[in-house]
Amino acid sequence: MHAIVVREPGDPDVLEWTEVPDPAPKPGEVLIDVVASAVNRADVMQRMGFYPPPPGASPYPGLEVSGRVAELGPDVTGLNVGDEVCALLAGGGYAERVAVPAAQVLPVPRGVDVVDAAGLPEVACTVWSNVFMLAGLREGETLLVHGGGSGIGTHAIQLAKARGARVVTTVGSAEKAARCRELGADVTVNYREDDFAEHGPYDVILDVIGAKYLARNVDALAVGGRLMVIGLQGGAKAELDIGKLLRKRALVHPTSLRSRPPAEKAEIVAGVRENVWPLLESGAVRPVVDRRFPMPDAASAHRLLEESGHVGKILLTV
Structure with a gap:
């Protein structure tokens, strides 16, 4: 072959x-x-x-x-x-x-x-295992998807909406924002112009960036929020404010498939x-x-x- x-x-x-x-x-x-x-x-x-x-x-x-x-x-x-x-x-x-x-x-x-x-297979297994099996996203909760135009992002938007969640996603262009809204995103945030943390809080965050977004992701979590880190496009090392996690009773869970x-x-x-x-x-x-x-x-x-x-x-x- x-x-x-x-x-x-x-x-x-x-x-x-x-x-x-x-x-x-x-x-x-x-x-x-x-x-x-x-x-x-x-x-x-x-x-x-x-x-x-x-x-x-x-x-x-x-x-x-x-x-x-x-x-x-x-x-x-x-x-x-x-x-x-x-x-x-x-x-x-x-x-x-x-x-x-x-x-x-x-x-x-x-x-x-x-x-x-x-x-x-890869997007369905990644989104299902992280957003639903581990983070336990429930109907009526808010999910933030970083990189809404990606394969994982486009699948996560649709699956979360189909199961009754509210969906916010970050994008890098007006074109991608429009496509994500067509797929069901309730709010799109252009990360080049706006701060996603100001549109929170979020019950679950699905993150592909890693270190660069860690502090703002934690800031944006709701009480009891769950941050699922599945990528390191923004680096692997960052300082984690454990005190803030304690006050929010929040979870940071990196995973790989x-x-x-x-x-x-x-x-x-x-x-x-x-x-x-x-x-x-x-x-x-x-x-x-x-x-x-x-x-x-x-x-x-x-x-x-x-x-x-x-x-x-x-x-x-x-």
Whole structure:
């Protein structure tokens, strides 16, 4: 098969479409003929040499795919060869085939294009596990989503609104603000012109920035608020005012998805199938895709992501 390999850490031009050995499914795994993958910030970090795959994971980038089941490994039930599926990966999505634990495989939701489904597993699992499983966002509460135009942002806006929350999001342009309002955001805050903390308090904050926003995020939390940190685009080290957290009885919870044990990923995927997939099939939540690139042109897709000019997911098609 062919896959995108990282020749050496560097800019997007180090991504190379080349022939590599075919994977084989181990017990409990399925082999997927890939139709599409999606580009995530973690892929960019891996390309630059800052985010190596977990032990035992594929060395190729790509944390999610869609496609068709090509082969079942031993001890796999509930799936059949030819099923259209999408899957959450620890790596290996930028390829023509990938082996993945069966418990991390989801059916393509009814009414969703099989290519567009490639952009669902990572965002759905990230948003569901952080905003709902861990932070426990409830109907009537207010969620602040940083980066509303991102793949995670566009999904979080829709899912939170569908479950009865009020949603505020930060954006970097008027165009992105308009798109986020179309998706259901109640308030958009242009971070270049305004301070999101002044529009609080927020019961839950989903943050991809990290250190740069930590103090203002804590300021903006409501009493009993929950700050979920899932990215470090603004740095990893900052001072935390524990006294303020005590007074607010608030929580700061950093998390990652890629390195979680398979059993935890399986629990998250099961929750997504039960709670998120029906909303996708009803149309209450939909995939938001900015554009598609042929997988051999992954470098162009990475450049677009790094420019932050997109809204929603960027897909790579085989």
